[in-house]
Amino acid sequence: MSDKLDPNSPADGSEPLFSFGVIADIQYADLEDGYNYQRSRRRYYRHSLVHLQGAIEDWNSESSMPCCVLQLGDIIDGYNAQYKVSEKSLELVMNTFQMLKVPVHHTWGNHEFYNFSRDYLANSKLNSKFLEDRIMQHPETSPSEDYYAYHFVPFPKFRFILLDAYDLSVLGIDQSSPKYEQCLKMLREHNPNVELNSPQGLSEPQYVQFNGGFSQEQLNWLNEVLKFSDMNQEKVVIVRLQMDSSRMEGSDWEEAKVGAVILPFRMKLWVSVWLTNGPSLRIQVLPLCPHTSLGSRPPSHLPGGLGQCVPGLELHGCPVDHMVSQVCGVLPCWPHT
Numbered sequence: 110m111s112d113k114l115d116p117n118s119p120a121d122g123s124e125p126l127f128s129f130g131v132i133a134d135i136q137y138a139d140l141e142d143g144y145n146y147q148r149s150r151r152r153y154y155r156h157s158l159v160h161l162q163g164a165i166e167d168w169n170s171e172s173s174m175p176c177c178v179l180q181l182g183d184i185i186d187g188y189n190a191q192y193k194v195s196e197k198s199l200e201l202v203m204n205t206f207q208m209l210k211v212p213v214h215h216t217w218g219n220h221e222f223y224n225f226s227r228d229y230l231a232n233s234k235l236n237s238k239f240l241e242d243r244i245m246q247h248p249e250t251s252p253s254e255d256y257y258a259y260h261f262v263p264f265p266k267f268r269f270i271l272l273d274a275y276d277l278s279v280l281g282i283d284q285s286s287p288k289y290e291q292c293l294k295m296l297r298e299h300n301p302n303v304e305l306n307s308p309q310g311l312s313e314p315q316y317v318q319f320n321g322g323f324s325q326e327q328l329n330w331l332n333e334v335l336k337f338s339d340m341n342q343e344k345v346v347i348v349r350l351q352m353d354s355s356r357m358e359g360s361d362w363e364e365a366k367v368g369a370v371i372l373p374f375r376m377k378l379w380v381s382v383w384l385t386n387g388p389s390l391r392i393q394v395l396p397l398c399p400h401t402s403l404g405s406r407p408p409s410h411l412p413g414g415l416g417q418c419v420p421g422l423e424l425h426g427c428p429v430d431h432m433v434s435q436v437c438g439v440l441p442c443w444p445h446t
Contacts, residue, residue, distance in 0.1 A: 182218025
């Protein structure tokens with residue numbers, strides 16, 4: 110390695126406080142390579158498992174291992190349901206994750222719901238809620254069982270909050286349930302198309318079937334956790350799955366409501382990270398607190414758009430060329446002086 114100083118690392122040469130891994134859109138299926146729905150991007154279904162193995166080997170060999178890995182959804186592809194091999198494919202990927210030496214926090218995306226019901230996921234290895242931090246003196250910070258969300262502390266004074274982006278959705282729930290009827294009604298009010306996955310002609314193109322939204326109950330819970338973190342001077346990272354946000358239909362159904370919850374805390378949050386499982390990792394950074402920053406140095410081999418989205422992001426060392434989404438890496442968190 111070169112002895113030259115990295116211009117993007119802290120000037121005082123300090124070590125990062127900790128780091129965490131991210132990976133998105135593995136979308137494994139035992140199929141030959143194919144293309145996405147728009148036929149604009151190649152998908153490496155079978156080979157994605159090989160590169161997941163490579164990513165895990167890389168994380169395990171880091172000189173300072175990440176404290177955890179965030180798996181951002183769409184772990185297997187929807188094609189598995191068509192061929193009735195969903196459970197087999199999920200088991201194969203989860204067995205691969207067992208090689209990882211650190212905990213994995215899972216979020217759920219539309220492809221999880223193409224393969225499984227919400228009830229199935231809640232009782233599967235994709236439910237990592239057992240890793241949550243429970244604050245006994247503040248029961249208002251405990252999430253409801255009605256949605257899949259939780260918070261945890263990977264390092265003192267840092268709180269990560271995982272949100273359920275399909276809390277309101279027509280995917281993965283019993284079609285005879287009141288919640289399904291409520292979500293379908295909401296969707297049809299904004300999308301009159303026969304094909305509900307089509308945003309054609311919509312003034313709010315995010316209202317498509319493959320998207321979802323957040324219930325008021327979940328937003329109220331998020332507000333309580335943020336208030337607790339604010340009161341205790343914690344730095345907060347908010348994590349959710351989001352579809353490709355380069356397209357309007359990649360936004361959540363009522364995204365403005367989430368922003369309204371976060372907005373009062375903008376100057377108090379460390380950083381709000383919306384980890385996106387699109388063709389690149391898009392990260393929205395709110396104003397940093399004066400005591401911490403993210404490392405930088407986005408690598409040249411990751412898809413376009415990454416370099417300009419954040420000062421303060423380092424993704425490196427993972428073999429990403431044949432992941433379906435081509436997104437994995439490590440984000441170190443540096444002390445800032």
